[in-house]
Amino acid sequence: MPGVWIFAEKKDLAQELLTIGRELASPIGVKVTAIVPDQGDQGDIYIAGGADEVVLLSPLAEDMSLDAWLPVIAAEAKKADPDLILLAATARGKDFAARLAARLETGLCSNCIALHREENGTIVMERLAYGGAAVQQVTCPTRPVIATIPPRTFAPAPADHGRLGEIRKLPPPPPSPVRVIARKTKERSSQDITEAKAVICVGRGMEKQEDINIARQLADLVGGEVGCTRPISEELHWLPDDLCIGLSGVQVKPDLYIGLGVSGQIQHVTGIRGARVICAVNKDENAPIFQAADLGIVGDLYDVTPKLVEELQKATGR
Numbered sequence: 631m632p633g634v635w636i637f638a639e640k641k642d643l644a645q646e647l648l649t650i651g652r653e654l655a656s657p658i659g660v661k662v663t664a665i666v667p668d669q670g671d672q673g674d675i676y677i678a679g680g681a682d683e684v685v686l687l688s689p690l691a692e693d694m695s696l697d698a699w700l701p702v703i704a705a706e707a708k709k710a711d712p713d714l715i716l717l718a719a720t721a722r723g724k725d726f727a728a729r730l731a732a733r734l735e736t737g738l739c740s741n742c743i744a745l746h747r748e749e750n751g752t753i754v755m756e757r758l759a760y761g762g763a764a765v766q767q768v769t770c771p772t773r774p775v776i777a778t779i780p781p782r783t784f785a786p787a788p789a790d791h792g793r794l795g796e797i798r799k800l801p802p803p804p805p806s807p808v809r810v811i812a813r814k815t816k817e818r819s820s821q822d823i824t825e826a827k828a829v830i831c832v833g834r835g836m837e838k839q840e841d842i843n844i845a846r847q848l849a850d851l852v853g854g855e856v857g858c859t860r861p862i863s864e865e866l867h868w869l870p871d872d873l874c875i876g877l878s879g880v881q882v883k884p885d886l887y888i889g890l891g892v893s894g895q896i897q898h899v900t901g902i903r904g905a906r907v908i909c910a911v912n913k914d915e916n917a918p919i920f921q922a923a924d925l926g927i928v929g930d931l932y933d934v935t936p937k938l939v940e941e942l943q944k945a946t947g948r
């Protein structure tokens with residue numbers, strides 16, 4: 631029986647995947663199954679979010695890795711035979727998806743930004759190629775089709791508590807040859823720019839590290855966070871890597887993005903496409919960022935930014 635599966639470790643990611651899972655399942659009347667860790671909430675939330683069936687995975691022991699669930703999920707997939715499995719394109723999700731695809735001897739399309747079903751049933755997946763300059767369409771001749779989707783690509787569906795569905799549990803995973811011997815927290819900046827409502831992006835047009843303070847001032851006034859281009863984090867080490875926006879960094883989806891001294895190369899613009907309003911301050915009127923921007927100011931950021939700060943202070947009374 632064809633059907634759509636979604637698998638995610640985190641509730642919010644599972645809810646996002648349910649949105650696209652539902653979209654692909656409803657037109658052909660097949661079931662959406664959410665495979666999620668058993669966190670004691672009994673899965674009602676996933677049924678309200680669009681799942682017809684929730685399959686709960688037993689919690690893993692402290693020394694077990696995510697891989698321990700692989701044989702259980704692969705065996706279930708062989709039995710249920712879904713035609714599509716969606717996972718979140720997090721570091722762990724992508725790793726897991728590749729292992730699952732290998733076990734099921736099928737293909738995997740990573741970082742899909744859109745998916746649709748053709749009339750003949752073929753699932754077409756879209757992903758960015760050539761550093762974001764082109765969109766590639768991918769189909770997979772083997773079954774099931776497996777795809778990973780970057781977080782925040784789809785909004786979670788509004789909860790419908792009237793929906794009905796089935797909830798069941800899978801058996802605990804068998805002993806795994808992989809043992810987790812230590813867990814270390816990755817050093818991160820305290821801000822999460824992927825969730826920010828406004829992002830002020832510092833580009834190479836900024837001359838000194840201490841000048842980032844003017845971007846911070848602007849960010850505080852608009853209730854946002856500071857992000858940066860790759861040269862600022864990777865080459866100059868002025869800001870941590872997790873604030874780098876773009877192809878090799880994070881994707882942001884704020885209501886407002888302001889680029890200060892950002893040229894707007896495609897690898898950066900790829901990470902800001904989801905922003906509702908893009909503003910740019912650049913002294914070069916031919917800078918590519920102006921092609922992506924809704925509002926552009928041609929000028930020196932050292933003249934323009936203090937003026938923006940002053941106007942916002944007047945407007946907000948701060």
Ligand SMILES: Cc1cc2nc3c(=O)[nH]c(=O)nc-3n(C[C@H](O)[C@H](O)[C@H](O)COP(=O)(O)OP(=O)(O)OC[C@H]3O[C@@H](n4cnc5c(N)ncnc54)[C@H](O)[C@@H]3O)c2cc1C
Pocket residue numbers: 761832833834835836858859860861862874875876877878879880890891892893894895896897898901911912913914917929930931932
């Ligand atoms: C495989 C690959 C992956 C990449 N991934 C990423 C990524 O994820 N994110 C990313 O950002 N980049 C990425 N890059 C790098 C990317 O190609 C660009 O080099 C980078 O985005 C440029 O950063 P920038 O705009 O800060 O610097 P620059 O390109 O040097 O631009 C600086 C801009 O500031 C302007 N300027 C200078 N002084 C002032 C001033 N006083 N006032 C106003 N404007 C001023 C200039 O006119 C210029 O347009 C990647 C590259 C590759 C090859």
